[in-house]
Structure formats: structure tokens, C-alpha cells
Amino acid sequence: MSKSARNRNNRQNVLTKTSPPWGAIAFFTTIGVIVLAAVGFAAWQAFKPAEAIAGLVEKDGLKQDHVQTPVTYDTTPPMGGPHHPVWQNCDGRVYDQPLKNEHAVHSLEHGAVWFTYRPGLASGELDKLKSKVEGTDYTMLSPVQNQDAPIVLSAWGKQVKVDKADDGRINAFLKAYLKGPQTPEPGAACSGGKDTP
Structure with missing residues (x-):
């Protein structure tokens, strides 16, 4: 070659x-x-930022003290503040009696959303609320005497009032605040606490 x-x-x-x-x-x-x-x-x-929820009430600087005595809250239902050392079980729980605020507020501190309704709410509306809560961890439902709206959703420092169970703000509130960024104690339990009203 x-x-x-x-x-x-x-x-x-x-x-x-x-x-x-x-x-x-x-x-x-x-x-x-x-x-x-x-x-x-x-x-x-x-x-991504949560979409604005019409009528959302927000409260900052809520105390997280554990107390053994009744607390006078400035909203009905409360959305945070001093509370009992034992939380209310909020593992998709439906209660047919009012809860002690101090236990429910402790659940809010853990990231729960508390659905409340004024006694006398139409049974169809109540059934819709139950279907949203049952099987949804970190939620609970109970009646609250003297609340000024038929339905109120509360999370730690956040609250919205609605008239109907199919109001779109309910799902928006759950998406934004169920174990949301406002939660003071993320990852804390929602079971193993107080099981009765």
C-alpha cells in the first residue's frame, strides 16, 4: 500500500x-x-400563588399557648389562638355535636380545615359537606351555635363563610389551606387526640 x-x-x-x-x-x-x-x-x-378567595378573612400573630382553661376567642368559630394540649381528631371526622373550641383550634395548628355549620342547615347541604369531609384527612365537621353564616371553613389564621355547600370557594380553601403554608406545626398528627365532642 x-x-x-x-x-x-x-x-x-x-x-x-x-x-x-x-x-x-x-x-x-x-x-x-x-x-x-x-x-x-x-x-x-x-x-404557584393561591388564587384569591373572595371573602377570605386572615389573622396573623395568633398565640399558640397550651391552656387548660376555656378561651374567649374573637371569632365564631375560632381560627387560632391559645388552645388545649390535646387536639380534636380531624382524620375526616364528622361530629354531630358542637366541639370544644380549644381542642378544635389545636387541630387547626396541625394543618386541619374545620368545616362548621349552623344548626338547622338543610339536610341536602349537610350531606354535601359530609361527603367532602369523610375520607379527607386533616378535616372535621361539626355544628357551631351562633355562627353568622350557614357554613364556615376555618384553618389556622384563615376563614371563609359561604351560604351553600357547592360554593366553589370551599374547594379553593381546601386546596390553599389544608396542611397549607400557614400551618404552625406541619406534619403533626390529626388522630390519636380527642375522639368525642
Whole structure:
């Protein structure tokens, strides 16, 4: 073989051995873009700001003291403040009697949403509320005498009042505040506490 032919073969061998694997690069680049897009979308879903909830009442600076005595709260039902050391079980629990505020408030501190209704609420409306609470961890439902709206949803420092059980603000409130960012003790239990009204 002539010297020029050998040089040509050597150049072809070098080019063949060092050329990038474009198919593999394109494949892994595509996979990487898909993974980044999925992670970005998940992060956006997790951290996107909650939509404004009409009529939302917010209260900051609520005390978290444990007390053994009755507490006079400034809202009915309360949405936070000093409370009993034992929380009310809020594992999708429906209570047919009023709860002691001090136990329910402790559940709010753990991230629960407390559904309350004024006694005399139509049975169809009550059934809709029960269906939202039963099987939904970190929720509880009970009647509250003298509340000024047919239905009230309370979380720690957050509250909304509605007239009907199919009001869209109920689902928005649950999405925003059930174990939400306002929770003073995230990860705390909602069972193993007080089981009776």
C-alpha cells in the first residue's frame, strides 16, 4: 500500500473513531429536556400563588399557648389562638355535636380545615359537606351555635363563610389551606387526640 493510501486510511480511521455519537446525544438531550420540563411544571404547581378567595378573612400573630382553661376567642368559630394540649381528631371526622373550641383550634395548628355549620342547615347541604369531609384527612365537621353564616371553613389564621355547600370557594380553601403554608406545626398528627365532642 502506498504511503498516501495509508495516510488516507489513518485519517478515515481517526475520523471514524472520534466522530460524536449524534443519535445518542440527540436522544439524551431530548430526555433531559422532558425531565426538566416535568420538574419545572411540578415545581410551578406546588409553589404557584393561591388564587384569591373572595371573602377570605386572615389573622396573623395568633398565640399558640397550651391552656387548660376555656378561651374567649374573637371569632365564631375560632381560627387560632391559645388552645388545649390535646387536639380534636380531624382524620375526616364528622361530629354531630358542637366541639370544644380549644381542642378544635389545636387541630387547626396541625394543618386541619374545620368545616362548621349552623344548626338547622338543610339536610341536602349537610350531606354535601359530609361527603367532602369523610375520607379527607386533616378535616372535621361539626355544628357551631351562633355562627353568622350557614357554613364556615376555618384553618389556622384563615376563614371563609359561604351560604351553600357547592360554593366553589370551599374547594379553593381546601386546596390553599389544608396542611397549607400557614400551618404552625406541619406534619403533626390529626388522630390519636380527642375522639368525642
